[in-house]
Amino acid sequence: MKRRxxxxxxxxxxVAGCNKVAESNAGSRLLGAAEKWHQGAHRLLxxxxxxxxxxxxxxxxxxxxGNGSTDPQNGDYPAQAAEGFANWRLxxxxxxxxxxxxxxxxxxxxxxxxxxxRHDCVEGWSAIGEWTGPQLSLLxxxxxxxxxxxxxxxRCADNLNGQDYYESVDLIDAxxxxxxxxxxxNGEPLPVKNGAPLRMRIERQLGYKHAKYLTAIEAxxxxxxxxxxxxxxxxxxxxxxxxxxx
Amino acid sequence: MKRHALxxxxxxxxxxxxxxxxxxxxxTISNAHRRLYWGDWGFAPEQAWLAVxxxxxxxxxxxxxxxxxxxxxxxxMAWPFALMLLFMWVxxxxxxxxxxxxxxTRKEWKPGAIWNDIVQHLKLNxxxxxxxxxxLQKLAYGLVLGAFLPMMVFTGIGISPGMEPTxxxxxxxxxxxxxxxxxxxxxxFLLFGFFVVHVLLVILAGPFRQIRDMITGGTxxxx
Numbered sequence: 001m002k003r004r005x006x007x008x009x010x011x012x013x014x015v016a017g018c019n020k021v022a023e024s025n026a027g028s029r030l031l032g033a034a035e036k037w038h039q040g041a042h043r044l045l046x047x048x049x050x051x052x053x054x055x056x057x058x059x060x061x062x063x064x065x066g067n068g069s070t071d072p073q074n075g076d077y078p079a080q081a082a083e084g085f086a087n088w089r090l091x092x093x094x095x096x097x098x099x100x101x102x103x104x105x106x107x108x109x110x111x112x113x114x115x116x117x118r119h120d121c122v123e124g125w126s127a128i129g130e131w132t133g134p135q136l137s138l139l140x141x142x143x144x145x146x147x148x149x150x151x152x153x154x155r156c157a158d159n160l161n162g163q164d165y166y167e168s169v170d171l172i173d174a175x176x177x178x179x180x181x182x183x184x185x186n187g188e189p190l191p192v193k194n195g196a197p198l199r200m201r202i203e204r205q206l207g208y209k210h211a212k213y214l215t216a217i218e219a220x221x222x223x224x225x226x227x228x229x230x231x232x233x234x235x236x237x238x239x240x241x242x243x244x245x246x
Numbered sequence: 247m248k249r250h251a252l253x254x255x256x257x258x259x260x261x262x263x264x265x266x267x268x269x270x271x272x273x274t275i276s277n278a279h280r281r282l283y284w285g286d287w288g289f290a291p292e293q294a295w296l297a298v299x300x301x302x303x304x305x306x307x308x309x310x311x312x313x314x315x316x317x318x319x320x321x322x323m324a325w326p327f328a329l330m331l332l333f334m335w336v337x338x339x340x341x342x343x344x345x346x347x348x349x350x351t352r353k354e355w356k357p358g359a360i361w362n363d364i365v366q367h368l369k370l371n372x373x374x375x376x377x378x379x380x381x382l383q384k385l386a387y388g389l390v391l392g393a394f395l396p397m398m399v400f401t402g403i404g405i406s407p408g409m410e411p412t413x414x415x416x417x418x419x420x421x422x423x424x425x426x427x428x429x430x431x432x433x434x435f436l437l438f439g440f441f442v443v444h445v446l447l448v449i450l451a452g453p454f455r456q457i458r459d460m461i462t463g464g465t466x467x468x469x
Contacts, residue, residue: 008304015309018267022308022315034322042408050411055286065289118286118423120407122313124279125289126423204408239314245408246321 039243048172052203055116060186061127064119066193069158069165072213077157085197090181094153094218097144104183104197110134113180121207122240129194131201132184137175139217145171149219153226154200154211160233167211167232168223168242169202178203181214206244208234248463253337257330258460261395264327265437267319268398272434273301274308274316282431286422295428328399334391347378348388354381372451378466386440394437401430 021027072078080088085104092100114132140152152174156165173179180201183190190196195212202209209232223229228236235242250258281294288294308315338344353359363381366372379387403409404417404426420426448456458464 011305012309014266015270015304015307018307018319019309022318031318031322034318034325037325038321038406038408042406046408046412052407052411053414053417059286061287061289120423121279121289122317124275124427125281125283126287127289128287204411206407234314238312239318241314241317241321243408246317246406 035241035243035246038246042245043172046204049177051178052117055118055128057116057130059128060116060130064127064129064185064191064194065121065125066191067121067123067207069160069212070193072158072192074159075157077213080157081192081196088197090198090214091216091218092139092143093216094220095146095149096140096219097146098142100139100143102139107134107181107183107198110138113178114184115178115180115201115203117178117201117203119207119210122234122244130184130186131180131182132187133180133182133198133201135177136179136181136200136217137177139181140174140219143219145219148221151220151223151231153218153220153223154214155216155218156211157213157215161237163227163233163237165211165213165233166227167200167209168220168226169205169209173202173204176202176204181217204245208232208240209244247466249459249466250463251337251341251343252463253334253341254343255460255463257334257337260326260330261334264323264330265441267307267323268327269434269438270305270307271316271319271323274306274311275313275320276431277301277306277311278313282428283424284421284428285424288424298431324399324402331391331395331399338391348384348391350381350384350388354384370450372447386443390437390440394433394440397429397433398437401426401433405430 022031088104090100090102090104090107092102111134112132113135114130116128116130118126118128120126136152149171151168151170153166153168156167158165169179178201182195182199182201183197185191185194190199195210195214198214199212200210200214220226223231227233230236230239231242232240234240276298277300280298280300281288281291282296282298283289283293284295291297303310306316307319338348360381366380367382377384400416401420403413404420405423410417410423417423417426420429455464
């Protein structure tokens with residue numbers, strides 16, 4: 001019993017020590033730096049165009065789990081859903097020469113990419129689905145990025161715990177061939193729980209990067225002035241890693 | 247000659263810190279989704295091969311449920327853990343620790359010899375002539391250094407979506423990402439099992455001298 005008591009005390013002291021390190025300036029900088037080491041290693045080892053695995057249709061999961069917002073009730077989203085998203089617009093804006101405002105029809109008429117890929121949630125589960133939509137690079141080229149644009153921000157219709165969902169990637173992931181604006185899942189319009197009517201696919205990163213209920217794509221020079229400045233809803237709220245390839 | 251080389255001692259203690267932080271933060275990550283699957287995918291109870299119990303906060307880092315903070319620690323410690331393991335392998339090949347002390351001989355694999363070793367262990371008789379380690383020790387340390395620890399690195403890479411475009415073949419070898427995740431968990435608990443037995447045997451074999459020698463290097467009995 002005494003030994004167990006000792007172990008519990010030693011364990012608690014160890015955890016307290018770790019938390020002290022994490023809370024210190026140097027400690028939190030170190031934890032942030034580690035994310036950059038991984039990103040650097042991934043970029044060093046992996047060609048910027050290298051594809052995430054694609055599966056045969058037979059590998060598709062029987063249904064596709066939804067996480068985070070699964071049925072937004074804020075703003076005019078319920079009304080838009082009720083009319084089948086007939087008046088949904090996707091804006092491409094920010095540091096672009098030629099801002100765009102696209103209807104779902106516009107998006108469906110663009111050249112499409114269909115890919116059967118695996119979705120990995122930060123929690124640990126995976127699901128496989130077939131996604132269809134235009135490559136993001138197509139929209140960015142049509143809007144013509146200004147040279148000072150460094151990040152692409154995804155604006156979303158859902159408001160979770162009082163904050164509007166958003167996400168961001170750098171230009172390497174924005175221009176990756178599998179980065180698409182998906183409007184079909186397994187050949188059907190996206191279900192609401194999976195982000196209807198539009199969601200991002202960022203196939204080399206975890207699920208929270210794949211912004212759902214997409215309303216705008218915004219080119220920016222810095223993420224500092226957006227949300228709380230960490231580049232995404234979960235990054236701002238809980239301190240999730242901005243680079244979610246780990 | 248020292249009982250433990252400097253490289254072994256540096257690795258031993260740095261590895262202890264890394265593995266403890268990785269294990270305890272890993273328990274928090276496990277709490278985020280308490281099911282394990284085989285194959286490429288899995289997300290629902292009917293697909294799981296194991297429902298994992300929730301690990302209480304006191305045995306986790308950061309000591310309360312935060313997937314983000316746990317991942318921070320896990321991501322940080324993965325680097326020194328993997329690099330130090332590489333360092334240890336290079337060091338023990340170069341200084342011949344592996345060949346001299348850890349490699350088993352054909353004679354040792356005879357059932358009678360193994361049985362005798364087990365009996366001696368159960369009698370808590372740790373004196374053995376000849377090499378530094380007896381067969382069971384060689385087997386345990388060999389498995390930990392050659393299989394359990396490296397598999398933590400490989401299965402960890404296998405779970406990481408950013409690594410998959412390059413290491414997809416490795417994920418396929420493991421049977422898919424969810425299999426890699428399951429293996430990550432299994433090897434973590436094999437390591438935990440080793441840790442318990444290792445600490446127990448150190449306590450039984452005279453903890454003061456064992457720990458002192460792993461710090462100062464000590465001297466070889468037979469030399």
